[in-house]
Amino acid sequence: MDADKHFIVGVFDDEEVLLKGIGKIRGNGVKIHDVYSPFPVHGIDDALSIKRSRLPIAAFMFGMTGTALALLMQIWMLGYDWPMIIGGKNHASLPPFIPVTFELTVLLAALGMVGTFFIASDMKPYKWPRQFDLRSTEDKHVMAIDLAINSGKTKDELRSLLRDSGASEVNEKSFE
Amino acid sequence: MQVASSLREALITGGKTVKDVSHDISRHVENKPTKLWWAAMAISVAVMAYGFYCLCYLLWEGVGVWGLNKTVGWAWDITNFVWWVGIGHAGTLISAILLLFRQRWRMSINRAAEAMTIFAVICAATFPFAHMGRLWLGFYWVFPLPNTWGSLWANFNSPLLWDVFAISTYFTVSLVFWYMGLIPDFAVIRDRAVVQGAKIRAQVYNALSFGWQGGAKTWMRYESVALILAGLSTPLVLSVHTIVSMDFATSVIPGWHTTIFPPYFVAGAIFSGFAMVLTLLLITRKVFKLEDYITIYHIELMNIIIIITGSIVGIAYITELFIAWYSGVEYEGYAFYNRVSGPFAWSYWSMMTCNVISPQLFWVKKIRTSLVATFVLSIVVNIGMWFERFVIIVTSLHRDYIPSSWTMFSPTMYDIGEYLFTFGFFFTAFLLFAKFFPVINMAEVKSIVKVASLEKKENASH
Numbered sequence: 001m002d003a004d005k006h007f008i009v010g011v012f013d014d015e016e017v018l019l020k021g022i023g024k025i026r027g028n029g030v031k032i033h034d035v036y037s038p039f040p041v042h043g044i045d046d047a048l049s050i051k052r053s054r055l056p057i058a059a060f061m062f063g064m065t066g067t068a069l070a071l072l073m074q075i076w077m078l079g080y081d082w083p084m085i086i087g088g089k090n091h092a093s094l095p096p097f098i099p100v101t102f103e104l105t106v107l108l109a110a111l112g113m114v115g116t117f118f119i120a121s122d123m124k125p126y127k128w129p130r131q132f133d134l135r136s137t138e139d140k141h142v143m144a145i146d147l148a149i150n151s152g153k154t155k156d157e158l159r160s161l162l163r164d165s166g167a168s169e170v171n172e173k174s175f176e
Numbered sequence: 177m178q179v180a181s182s183l184r185e186a187l188i189t190g191g192k193t194v195k196d197v198s199h200d201i202s203r204h205v206e207n208k209p210t211k212l213w214w215a216a217m218a219i220s221v222a223v224m225a226y227g228f229y230c231l232c233y234l235l236w237e238g239v240g241v242w243g244l245n246k247t248v249g250w251a252w253d254i255t256n257f258v259w260w261v262g263i264g265h266a267g268t269l270i271s272a273i274l275l276l277f278r279q280r281w282r283m284s285i286n287r288a289a290e291a292m293t294i295f296a297v298i299c300a301a302t303f304p305f306a307h308m309g310r311l312w313l314g315f316y317w318v319f320p321l322p323n324t325w326g327s328l329w330a331n332f333n334s335p336l337l338w339d340v341f342a343i344s345t346y347f348t349v350s351l352v353f354w355y356m357g358l359i360p361d362f363a364v365i366r367d368r369a370v371v372q373g374a375k376i377r378a379q380v381y382n383a384l385s386f387g388w389q390g391g392a393k394t395w396m397r398y399e400s401v402a403l404i405l406a407g408l409s410t411p412l413v414l415s416v417h418t419i420v421s422m423d424f425a426t427s428v429i430p431g432w433h434t435t436i437f438p439p440y441f442v443a444g445a446i447f448s449g450f451a452m453v454l455t456l457l458l459i460t461r462k463v464f465k466l467e468d469y470i471t472i473y474h475i476e477l478m479n480i481i482i483i484i485t486g487s488i489v490g491i492a493y494i495t496e497l498f499i500a501w502y503s504g505v506e507y508e509g510y511a512f513y514n515r516v517s518g519p520f521a522w523s524y525w526s527m528m529t530c531n532v533i534s535p536q537l538f539w540v541k542k543i544r545t546s547l548v549a550t551f552v553l554s555i556v557v558n559i560g561m562w563f564e565r566f567v568i569i570v571t572s573l574h575r576d577y578i579p580s581s582w583t584m585f586s587p588t589m590y591d592i593g594e595y596l597f598t599f600g601f602f603f604t605a606f607l608l609f610a611k612f613f614p615v616i617n618m619a620e621v622k623s624i625v626k627v628a629s630l631e632k633k634e635n636a637s638h
Contacts, residue, residue: 036391037392055397103342110348121398124386136367
């Protein structure tokens with residue numbers, strides 16, 4: 001059986017039951033493919049041992065790029081390329097450059113981070129996602145378990161494990 | 177799980193379940209628009225069309241068609257610009273600052289408030305661009321683009337240029353923040369469309385949702401993006417009106433050359449923004465029957481913010497008057513004497529009544545929990561805030577240093593027409609938003625719905 005094609009899908013009604021269920025299922029040595037929720041469930045990252053996102057680092061790097069670019073641009077334009085005396089001040093003095101530097105820092109940090117988020121999460125407008133259960137955006141928490149990866153357990157074992165862990169429904173889903 | 181104090185009032189009433197939230201909000205997108213919507217749309221588009229004619233005439237003829245003269249070089253245009261930018265501030269305050277302070281009541285109102293921010297900033301931007309007259313050259317004047325005059329670069333020492341960067345960054349970041357919030361909700365509409373067999377709608381909303389799936393890791397990343405965007409937007413929103421105030425404060429005009437302008441402008445912006453949010457939400461809530469999501473409690477909290485910011489604005493007015501006398505600077509003294517008792521005194525006293533006295537009525541609980549009173553006062557506040565900018569700009573300019581240049585300002589039909597254009601645009605855009613986008617952040621509301629309904633059960637068992 002190929003990996004990433006055939007799944008057992010458990011549907012949970014409540015996020016607390018889900019969190020306990022995840023612990024139980026993982027305790028039985030089953031690897032969970034992913035859990036799809038209509039809203040962010042707090043504590044699910046610990047339950048699934050998801051590492052902390054590195055997006056803040058990306059945001060910081062983009063922000064620093066913005067700071068550097070803004071300063072270089074202003075100092076080069078007003079200090080070197082076309083120096084002008086404005087109000088009897090230095091050609092390139094730092095204080096009046098702060099507002100634009102701040103704005104460009106924020107702009108690049110925000111756009112860069114959001115762009116990174118889309119790339120990291122593999123989200124694009126023309127992509128139709130694999131839907132394990134259409135109710136996962138509406139009101140259900142949907143847990144997908146890859147059958148090929150968990151070949152140590154039979155389908156029936158996985159089904160009853162999901163039931164015991166609090167799933168209100170257990171289905172099978174295959175993708176071509 | 178999330179815990180809410182039982183002392184607090186429930187944020188969502190009516191015993192809603194998670195499924196109800198999807199249904200109550202999505203159905204406005206799925207159903208055909210009502211007759212009322214079409215009627216409102218027709219009026220907005222008609223007003224916008226008339227305003228657009230005025231705008232085109234201005235671009236054809238030149239800025240002279242406005243009522244400006246050599247002494248009063250800024251009047252309705254910049255008044256309207258500052259007024260609209262200020263209105264936008266409430267959206268960012270609700271979505272960013274209240275997120276950092278973990279105020280959950282923001283969740284039912286942030287979507288509409290952010291939409292309002294974006295449309296208000298677009299309205300604001302039309303005025304400086306129209307004021308340039310030769311719009312097609314404007315981009316060379318305000319952005320550092322290579323040009324055939326040297327390149328002669330834009331002047332980074334000028335607050336007017338800082339303003340360009342501040343407003344355009346503010347617009348972009350607000351738009352991104354708003355859109356990020358919409359992504360999971362677009363996916364809700366997509367999945368409902370699949371179930372309902374609406375193929376085109378499913379495709380469109382899938383593209384809008386960037387193929388959102390809602391996996392655990394994606395949600396975690398998504399929340400960290402939202403938190404950082406909030407952290408970035410908070411200083412950003414404070415910087416925007418600070419820089420707008422510097423357009424005035426760094427000049428040498430008596431009445432503008434004032435160090436308290438930045439905090440005073442920011443408070444005024446939030447004050448008028450919340451008033452506009454209330455005006456819009458009271459209508460939206462009624463038309464879309466969202467009384468269980470936007471409760472009296474939400475309205476009361478917003479009115480409390482209006483009391484606070486309105487009082488800050490009131491103190492700023494009085495401080496200005498006091499300093500004008502106490503500084504002993506005769507120009508400053510005259511500027512304020514002229515405001516209080518000169519030919520434009522009516523606008524000064526309208527401003528004082530609307531902004532200083534009217535928000536104080538909200539100290540009375542009956543008034544701040546009354547829908548009618550809130551609606552009327554929210555409009556009064558925005559009239560007052562318009563007069564504030566008019567007073568600052570026109571009364572400071574119309575009495576120039578040399579009495580021979582003293583003059584008055586009166587608007588022409590083109591001044592009024594362009595203001596109407598922005599109103600037409602604003603309401604057209606808001607109506608389109610209300611029809612095609614979910615007006616309440618479903619994903620966020622769903623995360624607190626259980627707490628709300630648990631409380632209800634507990635209260636019933638006591």
